Structures are given as structure tokens and as C-alpha cells.
Amino acid sequence: MWENIKEFASTFFVTGDPLIYGADVAIVLTSIAIVFVLTYFKKWTWLWREWITTVDHKKIGIMYLIASLLMLFRGGVDALLMRTQLALPNMKFLQADHYNAVFTTHGTIMILFMAMPLMFALFNLVVPLQLGARDVAYPFLNSLSFWLFLMGAMLFNLSFVIGGSPDAGWLSYPPLSELSHSPGVGQNFYIWGIQISGIGSLATGINFLVTILKMRAPGMKMMKMPLFSWSVLSSSIMIIFAFPILTVTLALLFLDRFLGAHFFTMDLGGNPMLYVNLIWMWGHPEVYIVVIPAFGIFSEVVATFSKKKIFGYKSMVFSMMLISIVSFFTWAHHFFTMGSSANVNVFFAISTMVIGIPTGVKVFNWLFTMFRGRITISQPMLWTLGFIPCFVVGGATGVMLAVAPADYQYHNSYFLIAHFHQVLIGGVVFGYLAGMYYWWPKVFGFKLDDRLGKWAFWMWNIGFYVCFMPQYALGFMGMTRRLYTYGSDTGWDLGWAPLNLVSTVGAFLMGIGFIFQVWQISYSIRKGERDLTGDPWGGRTLEWSIPSPAPMYNFAVEPHVTTDDAWWKVKEDRAKGIKPAPVKLEPIHMPKNSAIPFIMSVFWFIAGFGFVFDWMWMAIPGLVGVAGCMLARSFSYDTDYYIPVDEIERTEAALRGRTV
Amino acid sequence: MAHATTEHSHAHEAHESHESLKVLGFWIFIVTDILIFGTLFACYAVLHTHTNGGPGAKELFEMPGVIAETFILLTSSFTSGLAMLALHKGKVKQLIAWLAVTAVLGAAFIGLELHEFVVLVEEGHKISSNAFLSAFYTLVGTHGLHVMIGLVWMIALMIQLSRRGITEVTTRKVTNLSLYWHFLDVIWIFVFTVVYLMGVM
Numbered sequence: 001m002w003e004n005i006k007e008f009a010s011t012f013f014v015t016g017d018p019l020i021y022g023a024d025v026a027i028v029l030t031s032i033a034i035v036f037v038l039t040y041f042k043k044w045t046w047l048w049r050e051w052i053t054t055v056d057h058k059k060i061g062i063m064y065l066i067a068s069l070l071m072l073f074r075g076g077v078d079a080l081l082m083r084t085q086l087a088l089p090n091m092k093f094l095q096a097d098h099y100n101a102v103f104t105t106h107g108t109i110m111i112l113f114m115a116m117p118l119m120f121a122l123f124n125l126v127v128p129l130q131l132g133a134r135d136v137a138y139p140f141l142n143s144l145s146f147w148l149f150l151m152g153a154m155l156f157n158l159s160f161v162i163g164g165s166p167d168a169g170w171l172s173y174p175p176l177s178e179l180s181h182s183p184g185v186g187q188n189f190y191i192w193g194i195q196i197s198g199i200g201s202l203a204t205g206i207n208f209l210v211t212i213l214k215m216r217a218p219g220m221k222m223m224k225m226p227l228f229s230w231s232v233l234s235s236s237i238m239i240i241f242a243f244p245i246l247t248v249t250l251a252l253l254f255l256d257r258f259l260g261a262h263f264f265t266m267d268l269g270g271n272p273m274l275y276v277n278l279i280w281m282w283g284h285p286e287v288y289i290v291v292i293p294a295f296g297i298f299s300e301v302v303a304t305f306s307k308k309k310i311f312g313y314k315s316m317v318f319s320m321m322l323i324s325i326v327s328f329f330t331w332a333h334h335f336f337t338m339g340s341s342a343n344v345n346v347f348f349a350i351s352t353m354v355i356g357i358p359t360g361v362k363v364f365n366w367l368f369t370m371f372r373g374r375i376t377i378s379q380p381m382l383w384t385l386g387f388i389p390c391f392v393v394g395g396a397t398g399v400m401l402a403v404a405p406a407d408y409q410y411h412n413s414y415f416l417i418a419h420f421h422q423v424l425i426g427g428v429v430f431g432y433l434a435g436m437y438y439w440w441p442k443v444f445g446f447k448l449d450d451r452l453g454k455w456a457f458w459m460w461n462i463g464f465y466v467c468f469m470p471q472y473a474l475g476f477m478g479m480t481r482r483l484y485t486y487g488s489d490t491g492w493d494l495g496w497a498p499l500n501l502v503s504t505v506g507a508f509l510m511g512i513g514f515i516f517q518v519w520q521i522s523y524s525i526r527k528g529e530r531d532l533t534g535d536p537w538g539g540r541t542l543e544w545s546i547p548s549p550a551p552m553y554n555f556a557v558e559p560h561v562t563t564d565d566a567w568w569k570v571k572e573d574r575a576k577g578i579k580p581a582p583v584k585l586e587p588i589h590m591p592k593n594s595a596i597p598f599i600m601s602v603f604w605f606i607a608g609f610g611f612v613f614d615w616m617w618m619a620i621p622g623l624v625g626v627a628g629c630m631l632a633r634s635f636s637y638d639t640d641y642y643i644p645v646d647e648i649e650r651t652e653a654a655l656r657g658r659t660v
Numbered sequence: 661m662a663h664a665t666t667e668h669s670h671a672h673e674a675h676e677s678h679e680s681l682k683v684l685g686f687w688i689f690i691v692t693d694i695l696i697f698g699t700l701f702a703c704y705a706v707l708h709t710h711t712n713g714g715p716g717a718k719e720l721f722e723m724p725g726v727i728a729e730t731f732i733l734l735t736s737s738f739t740s741g742l743a744m745l746a747l748h749k750g751k752v753k754q755l756i757a758w759l760a761v762t763a764v765l766g767a768a769f770i771g772l773e774l775h776e777f778v779v780l781v782e783e784g785h786k787i788s789s790n791a792f793l794s795a796f797y798t799l800v801g802t803h804g805l806h807v808m809i810g811l812v813w814m815i816a817l818m819i820q821l822s823r824r825g826i827t828e829v830t831t832r833k834v835t836n837l838s839l840y841w842h843f844l845d846v847i848w849i850f851v852f853t854v855v856y857l858m859g860v861m
Contacts, residue, residue: 137681206688214681240688244695252703255798260788262710263703263798269710269791274703627812634816637829 014164017098019081024161053593055139056552060146061124062443065436067150068118074157075114076514078106083467083507085484086500089491099484100167101186105160107170112194113153115290115424118432120149120204122293123232125443126435127208129543129550130226132217132559132566137210138203139591140639145200145207147601152197155608159189163612166190169482171279172253174264174272179257185612187257192608195250196601198243205239208232217542219561223317226541226564227310228435230317231296234324235289241328242285249278258611273338280331288327291423292320294431295362298384301434302366304537305381306373309565312365319358326355336407345404352402356395363388378537379453383434386461390426394419397472412482415475418468425464433460433517441536445548446528452520459513467506470499540565547655553590553643556652557583585649587642594639600629679832686836690843693806697847700799701854708859710791717792717859720785722776726856729772730848733807736765737845744838752825755834756818762841763814766807773804796855803851806844813837 014020038044051059081102085094094102128136136142159165166186168177177187212233216225253275255261262270295316303310310316332340332348366388375381397419401410410416441447479486479496491497529536535544542559543550545567563569570580607622609615708717743758777797787797817837821830 138685141685202692206685206692209688210681210685214684240692241695244692245699248696248699248703252798255787255794261794261798262712262788262791263707263794265791267712268789269707269712270794271706271710271791274706278699278703631812631816634813634833635820637824 012162014161017095020161027161048595049593052598053143053595055143055591055593057124057128057136057139057142058443058550058552060142061121061126063146064117064121064124064149067153068114068116068121071109071114071117071153072514075106075109076511078102078109080507080511082106083504086486087504088501089486089488089497091485094484096484097167100482101165103482104166104169104172104190105156108156108166108190108194109153110424111170111286111290112197113149113156115428115432116197116201117149117153118436119235119290119293120145120201122228122297122432122435122439123204123208126439126543127211127229127232128215129442129546129554130229130541131212131215132220132542132555132561133211133215134554134558134588135215135591136207137215138207140594140597140633141203141207143594144597144600145204147597148200148203148604149197151601151605151608152193152195152200155196155605155612156189156193158609159186159193163189171283173279174253174256174270174275175266177253178265179260180265188254188612191250191254191257192611195247195254196604196608198246198250201239202243202247205236205243209236209240212236217555217559217561217566220566223314224561224564224566227299227313227316228293228296228541231293231299231320234320235292238285238289238292238324238327242282242289245278246282249275249282252278254611258614273335276335276338277331280334281328284331284334285324285327287420287424288323291427291431292323294387294428294435295320297431297435297438298366298387299362300541301380301384301438302369303565304438304539305376305378305384306370307538308369308373309540310365311368311371312361313564315361316365319361322358323355326351326358330355333402333404333407336404337411349402349404353399356399359395363392378437379448379450379457380434380438380537382454382457383430383437386457387426387430387434390422390430390461390464394422394426398423410475412480413475414471414479414481417481418471418475421468421471422464425468430460438537439543441531442534442543442548442550446524446530447536448524449520449528452516452523456513456516456520459509459516461513463506463509463511463513465506466509467503470503470506474499474503535567540568542566545570551651551655553588553648556585556648585645587644588648589640590643591640592638594633594636596629596633596636600626603629679828682832683835683839686839690839693843694847697799697802697850700795700802701850704795704799704855707791707795708855711793712790714790714792715785717796717855720780721856721860722779723856723860725772725776726852729769729776730852732765732769732772733845733848736762736769737842739765740838740841743834747826747831747834750826752821755826756821759814759818759821759834763811763818766811766814766841770804770807770811773800777801800851800855803844803847806847810837810840810844813840 013024038047051063054060081094082099085091085099124136124142128134163185166172166177166182166189168182168187168190172187172190175181177190212225212229252261252263256263256265256270262268264270264272264275266272299310299316329351330348332344333352336345336348366384377385397415401407401416401419437448437453474496477494477496477499486496488497491500531548534547536548537544542561545559546555559566573580603622603625605622607619607626610617610619610622739758739762743755743762746752746754746758785793787794814837817830817833820833824830
């Protein structure tokens with residue numbers, strides 16, 4: 001009996017590495033601390049009522065934001081572990097298999113559990129406010145999306161201390177990810193972590209598409225919509241078309257591993273290339289899914305801080321929609337070297353280059369907006385300015401990679417690593433951070449400290465170039481990706497070591513930048529400049545017309561829109577002395593909080609964990625629980641209520657210090 | 661009192677627009693489901709010749725059973741259409757009756773499909789036998805799973821209809837279910853054509 005328990009524990013818990021024992025201790029201590037604080041301050045019911053069961057898009061956005069910043073920390077630590085291991089030849093810091101796990105989780109977490117939720121955070125925090133809407137189209141589904149994402153992310157992260165992390169790369173190519181080559185549970189964690197959160201992402205795509213199409217304030221025609229909302233529309237369309245492919249791909253890989261099917265195996269007729277095609281049919285649009293909202297953010301930020309209307313609004317809209325279509329015709333550039341015919345390579349090479357054109361149009365539009373504008377260099381603008389050169393270089397190296405014959409040289413080299421980090425950090429991370437700084441006062445009611453923010457910005461920005469410029473050179477010098485160490489001969493004779501050392505220094509500079517941001521946030525919570533106007537930057541769009549933070553119903557009165565930059569128009573009218581028409585408050589229809597999304601997601605987690613370990617006694621009750629939650633929702637009819645007029649009056653008076 | 665009535669009319673309006681919003685969302689959900697089936701069809705198209713020397717579609721499929729399944733499912737789509745007519749006429753008993761007929765037909769379809777699978781597996785043609793069978797079971801099985809989910813949903817709706825009658829909310833729910841059921845029918849026509857007809861030809 002004792003022997004059985006010992007054997008079970010030794011396979012169930014990951015052992016043998018001091019880093020993992022450290023993580024175990026950290027997890028236990030943090031959990032105890034959270035439970036203690038919640039109990040001591042009697043905050044359990046508050047947590048349940050205000051956060052866990054909430055269907056308010058703004059609160060859901062805040063939860064996405066917190067989760068994604070935590071994941072940025074975890075993915076960032078992974079990056080620093082890798083860079084430490086590669087800093088010098090023959091480092092003995094990480095074992096080969098541990099290194100594989102670290103680069104796998106770094107990639108997966110950064111794209112799916114950091115970039116995606118940070119993007120959804122901004123969707124939730126901003127889109128309904130920009131549209132002049134009271135909510136998203138499906139508030140219940142929105143809450144479900146968040147909890148599915150969180151449970152998926154937690155399941156994935158659990159693999160670090162329980163069972164073992166996936167180690168077949170961030171896209172889990174077979175046959176490496178098949179049972180024959182990865183017999184442990186790591187790949188199962190990968191499949192179920194992503195599958196569960198992926199369902200949530202798909203639902204978010206549908207939710208925001210309908211929100212944007214149907215919930216806009218009266219008078220806001222599509223072509224009067226703020227550009228960030230346009231970018232969300234474009235991104236949502238791509239989510240709707242790309243994520244079902246991911247769902248199927250992961251399901252088929254699971255069938256291979258679980259029921260012994262032969263979709264992607266090497267034997268009995270399976271075809272691993274089928275997986276590679278499928279995963280990139282999702283994966284390539286995915287990178288545009290995360291970058292397009294950043295383009296929307298830059299458009300808002302540049303216009304606001306240049307005190308000018310955005311240059312080329314229509315071309316901005318057109319280019320975003322074009323990108324969302326062309327992104328589906330570029331997937332095969334990820335495997336130019338895998339033996340497709342020349343004609344296939346040419347098609348994908350050209351479509352990949354073509355996508356650079358609308359992107360270039362956007363960069364010029366931002367520059368023309370700034371031209372002769374009254375520019376204020378505030379936090380959001382700083383990140384936007386940092387983005388432009390970074391993204392231009394990243395775009396140029398992308399076009400270099402798109403040249404199919406040349407790709408035979410760059411393929412799987414550090415040149416590629418440098419390129420995609422340049423577009424993903426320069427485009428997505430800088431973009432979302434610009435968005436975070438821009439909308440922070442709207443969400444929390446105070447600005448983030450400027451001085452600490454500048455330190456963070458320069459650490460990130462300089463660190464970025466120091467980290468990745470050497471990697472372009474390393475790519476040309478023959479260093480391949482997924483390499484866990486190199487000998488002193490290649491290190492010193494071929495000159496890899498000095499460049500790797502410099503690159504590692506750059507990675508740590510970015511890490512310091514992140515620490516400055518944590519400091520900046522914790523400092524600003526206490527001492528940041530409070531925003532009493534609701535419009536701290538002199539904004540142009542509707543979200544700045546209401547108090548910060550916004551009341552739960554967003555707009556006491558539905559705004560009527562006549563032009564683009566609707567709030568700017570109102571401010572101009574006021575300056576001219578035109579008074580707004582008197583308004584009458586009406587009761588506001590709101591959705592009720594619900595515990596079902598949280599409970600259903602917990603059941604998904606249970607089912608996922610059961611499937612990971614092949615424990616049907618756990619997986620089946622989990623799925624039954626999911627079905628039960630769906631039925632419970634179907635049978636609940638009492639799902640909404642009205643906020644009476646006097647309560648709205650009281651709230652508004654408290655927020656604005658006057659009556660409406 | 662005047663206040664109460666305005667609030668009520670307002671409530672009515674908000675509800676109605678909310679229900680139509682949910683139908684639109686369901687249409688988009690169906691788009692994503694079409695993509696799921698599209699991907700599965702693509703995999704089947706790639707792998708349907710990969711039998712690894714084992715028997716292919718021509719040797720395995722028994723058409724009479726499949727044709728019976730097809731007729732049953734098409735009929736169920738028709739009866740779900742009759743249910744919609746009853747809904748629009750406001751006849752709740754008729755509506756529940758037609759939904760019940762649809763559910764019985766759906767269950768018969770599932771029964772026949774399971775029988776087909778059991779016979780194949782007993783003959784030794786399993787999902788793990790080769791890539792062709794993996795793709796076959798996954799594609800046809802995913803459709804079958806959808807039908808089963810539809811059945812549970814249908815029963816849940818029949819209970820709700822009998823309790824609450826025809827309201828805005830139940831109307832929307834039956835509308836979505838009907839959309840879903842027709843959609844499954846369309847998918848089956850593709851399964852029938854691509855997997856079975858083209859398989860045995």
C-alpha cells in the first residue's frame with residue numbers, strides 16, 4: 001500500500017529539480033496567504049458577489065487584465081531561464097528536457113494565456129464604452145468565456161508541478177506530440193488547457209462581433225465607429241473563422257493519443273503534415289488576431305495625443321479588413337522548406353508579402369496624423385512611438401522571410417526568432433501596454449505614474465533591441481532555434497557566445513522594465529494622479545464622456561451620435577455655447593449576476609484534468625457537470641432586472657458631483 | 661401606475677430586441693460549427709484513401725441502413741418545420757407533439773448509426789485500425805454527437821414549453837433549436853454524399 005502511494009506520488013508530482021520545489025513552496029505559500037487575507041478581512045462573500053459571479057464587462061476586463069499580467073510574469077520568467085541557459089557555452093543551468101518544456105510553455109503562455117487575455121481585457125474594458133452601449137451582447141457568455149480561459153490557463157500551468165510540462169514546442173507538432181514520442185501527460189495538459197480556453201475565445205469572438213454590429217449607440221453608423229472598435233471587429237471575424245480549426249486540430253490530436261486513432265501518426269496511414277497545415281491555418285491568422293487590436297489602439301492614441309483627427313480613416317478600415325482576409329492565405333509560409341511545389345511556395349510567398357501593403361498604409365497614416373499635430377509625449381504615446389520603428393524593422397525582416405528561396409537559409413534559425421519577437425513584442429506587447437496606459441484612468445480612476453513609466457519604457461525598449469538584434473546575426477551565423485546549449489568551439493570560434501551573452505543582458509533589461517511596471521502600478525494605486533474629469537487625455541471617443549471609473553450601467557442616457565469622434569464633437573459644441581438637449585432618465589435593463597459560468601468552468605477543469613490523466617471516473621462526472629450547468633441555465637428564466645431612475649440619479653450625482 | 665405601465669412597455673421592447681440578438685448569435689455559432697465540420701471533411705478527404713491495406717469505403721459501408729438513416733433524418737427536419745408552424749400559430753400542445761415526433765425520429769437515427777458502428781467494430785474495423793477509419797468515425801461521430809446534444813436540448817425545451825407555454829423566450833429557444841436541427845440535416849446530406857455515396861461509387 002505504502003509502496004503504491006509512493007509510486008503514484010512520484011509520477012503524479014514533478015520531482016527532482018530545485019526550481020520546481022521552489023515553485024511548489026511558492027504556490028502553497030501564496031495560496032495560504034490568499035486564503036488567510038480573504039478570511040481575515042471577511043472578503044469571501046465580496047469576492048463571490050462582486051467578482052466571481054459578475055457579468056459586468058468592465059469587471060471581467062479587469063480580471064482578464066490581472067490574469068494576463070500574471071501570465072506575462074510566468075512567460076517572462078521562462079524567457080529569462082532560457083536566456084540564462086544560453087548566455088555562455090556549455091551552461092549547466094537547465095537540462096535538455098527541462099529546456100524543451102520551458103520553451104514550449106513560454107511560447108504557449110505568451111500567445112494564448114498572455115496576449116489573448118490582455119487583448120480580451122481591452123475588448124471588455126473599452127468596446128462597449130466606445131460604442132455608447134450599456135453592455136456586450138451576451139453578458140452571461142462573456143463571464144463564461146473568462147472563466148473558461150482562466151480554468152484552461154490554470155490547467156496548463158498546473159503541468160509545471162503536477163505530471164510534467166508539455167515539451168513538444170508551442171504548436172505541438174506530431175509525431176513528437178504523439179503518444180509514441182511523448183508518453184507522459186504533458187501533451188494532454190497542452191491539449192486540454194488550450195481546448196478549454198479556446199472555447200472561451202471563440203465565444204468572445206462571437207460576442208464582440210454581435211456587440212459591434214448590433215449594440216452601437218443610435219446614429220453611430222459603421223463608418224462613424226472608432227478605429228479600435230473596427231480593429232476588434234476585424235479580430236473577432238478572424239477568431240470566428242480560425243478558432244474552430246484549432247478546436248478540431250486539438251480534438252484530433254487527442255483522439256490519436258487517447259483512442260489510438262491515426263490522424264497524425266507515422267504509421268497506419270496517418271499524416272503529420274496534415275496537422276502542420278491545420279495548426280497554421282489557425283496559427284497564422286492568430287498572430288493577426290492579436291496584432292490588429294494593437295493597430296486600433298495606436299490609431300486612438302495617435303489621434304488623441306496629436307490633437308488631430310486620424311489621417312485616412314477609410315483606408316485604415318479598409319486595410320484592417322483586408323488583413324483579416326489575406327491572413328487566411330499565408331499559412332504555408334511556415335513550411336516553405338517542407339517540400340511543397342514551387343507554385344505553392346510562390347502563392348504563399350506573394351500573399352505573405354501582399355499583407356505588408358495594408359500594414360504599411362497604416363504606419364504612414366499614423367505618421368501623417370502626427371505630422372503638424374500638437375503632440376504630447378505621455379505614457380501611451382511613448383509606447384506608440386517605440387512601436388513604430390520596432391514594427392517597421394520587424395515587418396521588413398518578415399518580408400525577407402517571405403522570400404521562399406531565401407527562407408531555406410533562415411528557416412528555424414535565430415533570424416526567425418528575432419523577427420517574430422520583433423513583431424509580437426514591438427507590435428502586440430507595446431501596443432497593448434499603450435492601450436493599458438491609455439485606458440487605465442478610465443478603468444480605475446487614476447493615472448499611472450509617468451516617471452516610473454518612463455523607466456519601464458526605456459528598459460523594455462533598449463532591452464528589446466539589445467536582446468533581439470544579436471539574434472538576427474546569430475541566425476545568419478547558423479544558430480538554430482530550440483537549441484539548449486552549444487559547445488565552446490562554436491561559442492567562441494564562430495562567435496556565438498558574445499552575441500548570446502549580449503542577448504541575455506537585453507532579456508534581463510526587459511525583465512527590469514517589467515519590475516518597474518509592477519512598481520509603477522503599486523505606487524500609482526496609492527499616489528497616482530486621480531482623474532476627476534472622466535476625460536484626462538482630452539479624448540475624442542465616447543468612453544471619455546462618462547465618469548471614471550464608469551458606473552455599472554455605463555451611460556445614464558444613451559448617447560446619440562452624429563459624427564465620428566463623437567465626444568470631440570460634443571466638446572466643440574460646448575465650446576461654441578451649444579447646449580445639449582435636456583434628457584430624461586429611464587430605468588435601465590441589466591443582466592443579473594450568475595454563478596453558472598464559474599461552476600461550469602470548474603466542471604470543465606475537472607473533466608480536463610480527468611482526461612489528462614486518463615481518469616474516466618473524473619472526466620465523465622466533469623462532463624456531466626458541464627451538461628448539468630447548461631441545463632440549469634436553460635431552465636433559469638429570471639436573468640435580468642431594472643435599475644430604477646432614482647438609483648441612477650443617485651449614482652450619477654455621486655460620480656459627477658451634480659445631478660444630470 | 662402610469663410609471664408602471666411605461667416601465668412594462670419598455671421592458672417588453674428590451675426583451676424583444678434581446679431575443680433577436682440571441683438568434684443572430686446562434687447563426688454565427690452555426691457558422692463556427694460549419695467550419696468545424698468543414699475541417700473534419702477536409703481531413704476525411706485527405707485520409708479516406710489511407711486504409712493501410714485494409715478494406716475501404718466500398719467494402720465496408722452497407723447502404724440500406726444509411727439510406728434509412730437519411731430518410732429518417734430528413735423526415736425529422738420536416739416535422740421540426742411543422743413544429744415551427746405550430747409555434748407561429750401559438751398552439752403549444754401541437755408544438756410539443758411535433759417536437760416529440762422529431763425527437764423520436766432523431767433517436768431512431770442515432771440508434772441506426774450506433775448499430776452501424778457496433779457492427780463495424782465487431783468485424784474488427786475500429787477507430788484505431790487505420791487513418792481512413794479514424795477520419796470516418798470522427799466525422800460521422802461528431803455529427804451523431806450533435807444530434808444527441810440536440811435531443812437533450814429538445815427534451816429540455818419540451819419541459820419548458822409545457823410549463824411556460826409560448827413566450828418570447830421560448831419562441832427564441834425553439835427557433836434556435838429548429839435552426840440547429842435543419843443545420844444538422846444539411847451536414848448529414850454532405851456526409852451522405854461525400855462519405856457514403858462517393859465511397860461506394
